[in-house]
Amino acid sequence: MAVVSVVAGALLVVVLAAWASSIGPSEVLRGDGPSPAATATATATSSESASPDREATEPAEPRGTPPWIRAFALLVNLAVVVGLVLVAARFGVVPLVRSTRRRREARRRRVPERLEFGVLEPSEAVARAMLADAEDQRRLLAEDGSPRNAVVACWDRFETQAAAAGLARSPWETSAEYTMRVLDLVDADQPAVTRLGELYREARFSTHPVTEERRREALEALDVIHRTLLRSTGVGA
Amino acid sequence: MPEQATETTPPEPMSVPEAADLARRVLDEVERAVVGKRDALMQVLAAVLAKGHVLLEDYPGLGKTLAARSLARTLGIDFARAQFTPDLLPADLTGSFIYDQRRGEFEFRRGPLFTGLLLADEINRTPPKTQAALLEAMQERQITVEGETFRLPEPFHVLATANPIEYEGTFPLPEAQLDRFLLRVSFGYPTPHQEYDVLARRMARRQEEVDLDVVTDGPGLLAMQAAVETVVVDESVGRYCVDLAVATRHHPDVLTGASPRGSLGLVLAARAFALLRGRDYVVPEDVKAVARPVLAHRITVKPELWMSDASGRRVVDAVLGQVPTPATRDALR
Structure with a gap:
């Protein structure tokens, strides 16, 4: 403007x-206005023949x-x-x-x-990394040694996947805090994430026996998480 | 009022889910009287379950006395209140020998220390001599009067209050004595919504007192405390507690950091907190949840920083944001 x-x-x-x-x-x-010079000439010349x-x-x-x-x-x-x-x-x-x-x-x-x-891009990247590794992760949980080690290894896998997608864990962050944050970012099913997180903490920090029942529950929760990831990203849908 | 356990009888152990359920009912009941302070109440109950004492540092009128009274009522233990005035003497707390003329002998009259839950109101108003007598009783759980030793009843817990704004005519507790409190808890002001709730409930019940149900009793509380002892702490979590306490000693703003009693308090409070959440094992998040109330009052900030906003609480926050947490995977079992 x-x-x-x-x-x-x-x-x-x-x-x-x-x-x-x-x-x-x-x-x-040339203006007509009274100019002293013009008047002077006029008077000067007036004596001559005008x-x-x-x-x-x-x-x-x-x-x-x-x-x-x-x-x-x-x-x-x-x-x-x-x-x-x-x-x-x-x-x-x-x-x-x-x-x-x-x-x-x-x-x-x-x-x-x-x-x-990391509002949009990383969530997509993390979700894709998780889905790409989904089968191996499930096999790890279903077949790897004792239920306790299998649940811990499965949870740890989430961390590896997210770190590979560029979302590393801060040292002061606990594993559960970090992984739940990441899974929240990719919009995974909340109750399933909470359940798997509880199972991980129990397997990692408790001393009471962890039964095969726990492995089955963890498998269920993991399948729900993978299903919601598929739905939210539309990959392979 | 149910009978309280006066002698140390080995309490019947209670399972962790049972104890957690009982604790939840106690909290629900207390919350009927103390509105909207679930987190602070959980901390206070965690300290009681961990056999510790609590320092409530807050402004007047925020429900400290009400919380202590309600907790004692629902836990079914005796409650006594002692106002700590500048002229209070140790014998006023412990009790003293009084000559009985009829029988011609001295008889011990018990002071307010012989109770289940003692509310020590405005503990910083009384001179150090009386403070020391109380703190000794808290630590030893026994008192000695004229060469005779009396064991205090079990359970015995102290909820002491201190006003953080008044300094005139007060005797601030020295760091060594603050260390005796497992937790320092602050209730804080309620939200406007909660404050109205307090008013509305008072109108609805048409009387001052809240009638609370007795949820358990002295032996019940002892059994819950025994259940806390069964909560396990993984080595990595224990080391995390130690790392936190050590980190407070190396923080640049700190003159004196948390003592080993601080890291021990962290583990004990985290165990009780885990039980309140229904677990028989401690996770690092439990430690984080209790770190502030356990460690902040054990830290002395450098005196030259008095004008800045450096405080024990800020140091704990900084430390929580630095110290590495336990690894995701331990050595495979």
Whole structure:
């Protein structure tokens, strides 16, 4: 808006200047207004023969403006126009270019931030990594040694998958906190995640026997999680 | 009021699910009187189940006394309250020998220490001599008057309150004595919704007191405490507790960090917390849940930082955000 008004103002000034220069300074000199010089000449010449011819030729004399005045006026006009264009560029165009550049940079900067906080992209990547490893993980849980070790190994697999997808665990974060955060990110079925998390904690930290029943429950929960992942990502659906 | 166990009879062990269920009922009942403070109440009950004492540091009028009284009522143990004034003497707490003229002999009259749950109100208003007498009783669970030793009843727990804003005419507890409290708990102000709930309930019941049901009794509480003793702590979790306590000693803002009693308190409180959640094993999240109330009051911040917002609580938060937690997989069993 400011730029438009500046440009319009500059154009107006240029048009006025062009009009003024086309009329030329002679108009001002030739004006009818009482000029002391003209009066003086009039009185000076009045004593001489004041013929109408002479009167007619006399005003023609100032019309023949010397060319150097015209050239000077043109130069002044040009200087004014160039000056106005420079002023417009300084106060109108340069800030516009700068703000556009700033906005573009901000937009460029915002993109990695979004990636860093992992709203969309990582969840997709983690979900795909989990699904790609789903069969091996299930086999690990179903066949690997004692139920206790199988449940722990299965839970650990989630961590490996998420880390491979670029979402590493912070050292101060407990395994359950981290994996539940990751599974929450990929929109896995909440009750199944909670159940599997409980089974993992029991297998990892308790001393009482972990039965085959627990392995079966863990398998059920794992299958539910994988099913919801398939549904949410649409992979292989 | 049910009989309380005065002698140390070996309590019948209770299974962890039974104890957890009983604890849940106690909390539900207490919460009828103390509205919306489930987390703080869980911490206080965890400390009682871990055979510890609690320091309630909060502003007046936030339900500290009500919580202590309600807890004693639902747990079915005796309750006594002692107002700690500047002129309170140790004998006012322990009791003293009084000459019985009829029988011509001295008779011991018991003080308020002989109870199940003692509310020591404004403990920082009394001089160090009386504070020391109380803290000694808390630690030893016995008192000695004129060369004669008396065992305190079991269970015996102290809920002490301290006002955090008044310093005029108070005797702040030295760090060595603060260490005797297993937890320091703060209730905090209720939300507007909870505060209105308090008002509405008071209007509805048309009397000041809340009639709470007795959920268990002294032996029941002892059995719950015995159940806490069966909760196991994996070595990695125990080491995590130690690492947390050690890390408080190396924090740059700290003058004196948590003592080994701090790491022991962490394990004991985490075990009780695990039981409240119905588990017979401790997970690292239990330790994290109790770390603040267990460790914050055991940390002395450097005196030159008095103008900054450095505090024991902040140190514990920083430490929790640094110390590595137990590995996902232990050595396979």
